[in-house]
Amino acid sequence: MTAPIAIIGTGIAGLSAAQALHAAGLEIQLFDKSRGSGGRMASKRTEVGTLDLGAQYFTARDRRFVDVVQQWLARGWVAEWSPNLYHSSNGQLSASPDEQVRWVGIPRMSAITRALLGALPVRFACRITEVFRGETHWSLQDADGEAYGPFSQVVIAAPAPQATALLAAAPKLASAAASVTMEPTWAVALSFDSPLDTKVDGCFIQDSPLDWLTRARSRPGRDGSLDTWVLHASSRWSKQHLDMDKEAVIETLYGAFAEVIGCAVPPPSFGLAHRWLYARPAAAHQWGALADADLGLYVCGDWCLSGRVEGAWLSGQEVARKLLEHRQ
Structure with a gap:
C-alpha cells in the first residue's frame, strides 16, 4: 500500500495542490498550524461579525x-x-x-478555502517543526514532539521563511526559499x-x-x-x-x-x-513551484509566482503537476 502525501499548509496554494492530487486518486493528509483553513485568506470572528483582515x-x-x-x-x-x-x-x-x-x-474570503478543503483529512492547530526522511519515507514532527508518517512525498505550502525552516533535507530548495523576502x-x-x-x-x-x-x-x-x-x-x-x-x-x-x-x-x-x-x-518570481522530485520534497506558495491569490493557486497546480509527473 502506497503511503499518503503530506501537505503542510491549507491556504490557497496547499489546497490547490491537495485538490489536484486528490482528483488524481492519491491519498493526502493536510496539516495547518492555525485553527482553520485560509492562510492570508482566513477570516476572524469578532464581536462585530466575521472580518477579512488579509486578502480583501x-x-x-x-x-x-x-x-x-x-x-x-x-x-x-x-x-x-x-x-x-x-x-x-x-x-x-x-x-x-x-x-x-x-x-x-x-x-x-475563507469560504473559498473551506469549500476547497471539503472532507479532505486535515489536522488543524498542528505546527509542523521538522520534516525528515528515513530510508524510504518521510516523517513529520510537530511543536509538541508528536510524529506523523510515513509519507511518500511532502508538499510544503507556507510563506518562504516558514518553508525554509522545514527544508533542512533539501539545501538547494532551502537556499531558494531563503532568498525570498x-x-x-x-x-x-x-x-x-x-x-x-x-x-x-x-x-x-x-x-x-x-x-x-x-x-x-x-x-x-x-x-x-x-x-x-x-x-x-x-x-x-x-x-x-x-x-x-x-x-x-x-x-x-x-x-x-x-x-x-x-x-x-x-x-x-x-x-x-x-x-x-x-x-x-517583496518581488515576483517565476519558479512556479520548487521541487526535488528524487527526494520527494515539494514547495509551493504565492511567493513562487506573483504574490497574489492567483499565483498561490497556480503554484499549487504546478507542484501537483511536478509530483504526478514524477510518479508516472
Whole structure:
C-alpha cells in the first residue's frame, strides 16, 4: 500500500495542490498550524461579525484560473465585487479609472478555502517543526514532539521563511526559499455606529502610513449593523513599526484613515489590529513551484509566482503537476 502525501499548509496554494492530487486518486493528509483553513485568506470572528483582515479581493488573469473562478462562481463560493474605487495621493481623493474585475469569497474570503478543503483529512492547530526522511519515507514532527508518517512525498505550502525552516533535507530548495523576502502588513478594522458620509468603497493610498482601505459592507454577502472598515498599512510603515503596541497601531492608522477618507470620522466603537508578518513577497518570481522530485520534497506558495491569490493557486497546480509527473 502506497503511503499518503503530506501537505503542510491549507491556504490557497496547499489546497490547490491537495485538490489536484486528490482528483488524481492519491491519498493526502493536510496539516495547518492555525485553527482553520485560509492562510492570508482566513477570516476572524469578532464581536462585530466575521472580518477579512488579509486578502480583501482577488483577480483572475491566467486562463486556467479564470476558468476555475467561473466554477467557484457557479457553486456560489464567490461573487464579483464592483466597488466605488478611489486613489489618494498627497491627501487628495480621485476616482479610479481601474476596471479590473475583482472577486470576493461569499460570505467571507475563507469560504473559498473551506469549500476547497471539503472532507479532505486535515489536522488543524498542528505546527509542523521538522520534516525528515528515513530510508524510504518521510516523517513529520510537530511543536509538541508528536510524529506523523510515513509519507511518500511532502508538499510544503507556507510563506518562504516558514518553508525554509522545514527544508533542512533539501539545501538547494532551502537556499531558494531563503532568498525570498516577505514583507509584513499591519491590518486594522474599525467600526462606526453610523455610516460614514463617503462614497468610497475601496482606496489605494500613497504618501500615508496606509496603502489600502475598504468598506466591508460594500463587498457582496457581508452583513452587520455597523459600518466596518479594514485598513492595511504599507509594507514600509509596517516594517518600521513591526513591534508597535496594537492599541498604538489602531490609534495611528485611525488618524491616517481620518486624513484620507474625506469626511468627518468619529471615534470608532470597535477597533482591532492584526499583524501579518509574511503578507506578501517583496518581488515576483517565476519558479512556479520548487521541487526535488528524487527526494520527494515539494514547495509551493504565492511567493513562487506573483504574490497574489492567483499565483498561490497556480503554484499549487504546478507542484501537483511536478509530483504526478514524477510518479508516472
